[in-house]
Amino acid sequence: MPALFIAGAGTEIGKTYVTAALTRRLIAEGRRVRTLKPLASGVPPLDHPDFAASDTARLLDAQGLAPTPETVAACSPWRYVAPLAPDQAAALEGRALALPDLVGWCRAEMARAEDILIIEGVGGLMSPVTPDATGLDWLKALGIPALLVSGSYLGAISHALTACETLRLHAVPLRAVAVSESPGAPTPPETVAAAIRPRVAAPVLCLGRDAPCPDELADVARGPQVSYPSRRDGTGEPGRAL
Numbered sequence: 001m002p003a004l005f006i007a008g009a010g011t012e013i014g015k016t017y018v019t020a021a022l023t024r025r026l027i028a029e030g031r032r033v034r035t036l037k038p039l040a041s042g043v044p045p046l047d048h049p050d051f052a053a054s055d056t057a058r059l060l061d062a063q064g065l066a067p068t069p070e071t072v073a074a075c076s077p078w079r080y081v082a083p084l085a086p087d088q089a090a091a092l093e094g095r096a097l098a099l100p101d102l103v104g105w106c107r108a109e110m111a112r113a114e115d116i117l118i119i120e121g122v123g124g125l126m127s128p129v130t131p132d133a134t135g136l137d138w139l140k141a142l143g144i145p146a147l148l149v150s151g152s153y154l155g156a157i158s159h160a161l162t163a164c165e166t167l168r169l170h171a172v173p174l175r176a177v178a179v180s181e182s183p184g185a186p187t188p189p190e191t192v193a194a195a196i197r198p199r200v201a202a203p204v205l206c207l208g209r210d211a212p213c214p215d216e217l218a219d220v221a222r223g224p225q226v227s228y229p230s231r232r233d234g235t236g237e238p239g240r241a242l
């Protein structure tokens with residue numbers, strides 16, 4: 001069962017946009033895709049007019065699911081209203097999440113997935129998810145590969161490479177880097193991708209503004225393994241940053 005964790009080089013840089021585009025593309029191909037945002041902050045109640053803009057609503061829409069109390073809870077069991085790091089947002093509601101509960105819920109979803117499972121993380125790779133764990137801890141505990149989403153704003157190259165290097169140091173397989181075009185970026189996203197590509201041993205692809213899922217991204221999500229460019233040191237080790 002292919003499973004993919006959508007990690008971010010930062011927050012508000014396109015993870016949900018890329019995840020939704022990928023989900024739509026795979027469903028259109030006839031794949032059975034389950035896309036989850038298990039932990040989400042900045043999510044108003046279902047009956048609030050702003051709910052439609054939440055990650056949960058956008059990912060349900062991409063799966064062709066109407067937002068109901070049941071579908072919302074099944075996609076995002078841990079939702080907090082404040083648009084803050086999730087541990088802070090939870091504390092404002094007098095709540096707290098423990099990493100084993102989050103990991104256990106995701107593992108149960110992995111065990112019952114019929115085909116492709118996609119899990120969107122929260123914020124950047126090392127944003128806190130609980131009082132004592134980051135998104136990296138969550139990803140490592142799941143043991144599934146990552147797709148790293150980057151923006152194309154000035155500074156995005158370093159943010160993306162830092163995240164790739166962190167994944168490499170923690171032995172998390174990196175399937176691809178997706179550069180999602182940031183509004184007002186000083187260069188085209190292809191320029192950012194071209195700067196990242198020779199430094200990372202994984203495919204690096206772009207999504208322009210309002211662009212659909214590129215073929216290469218769908219390839220990455222379909223298979224357990226794809227052909228990556230060789231590392232410049234010649235080892236050809238797949239799925240790792242340099």
Ligand SMILES: Nc1ncnc2c1ncn2[C@@H]1O[C@H](COP(=O)(O)OP(=O)(O)OP(=O)(O)O)[C@@H](O)[C@H]1O
Pocket residue numbers: 008010011012013014015016017018055121122123124180181207208209210211
């Ligand atoms: N390639 C793109 N084309 C059009 N809009 C985009 C693109 N990438 C991102 N956006 C928009 O930018 C905003 C932020 O993107 P998004 O919500 O996907 O970020 P995120 O990384 O998922 O944030 P969070 O950390 O809150 O989960 C959204 O309104 C989204 O629709």
Ligand SMILES: C[C@H](N)[C@H](N)CCCCCC(=O)O
Pocket residue numbers: 011012040041042082083084085086122123124126127128
């Ligand atoms: C509210 C925002 N859009 C995300 N849901 C949460 C981002 C948390 C980032 C925390 C951090 O790394 O500083």
Ligand SMILES: [Mg+2]
Pocket residue numbers: 015016017055120
């Ligand atoms: Mg998101």
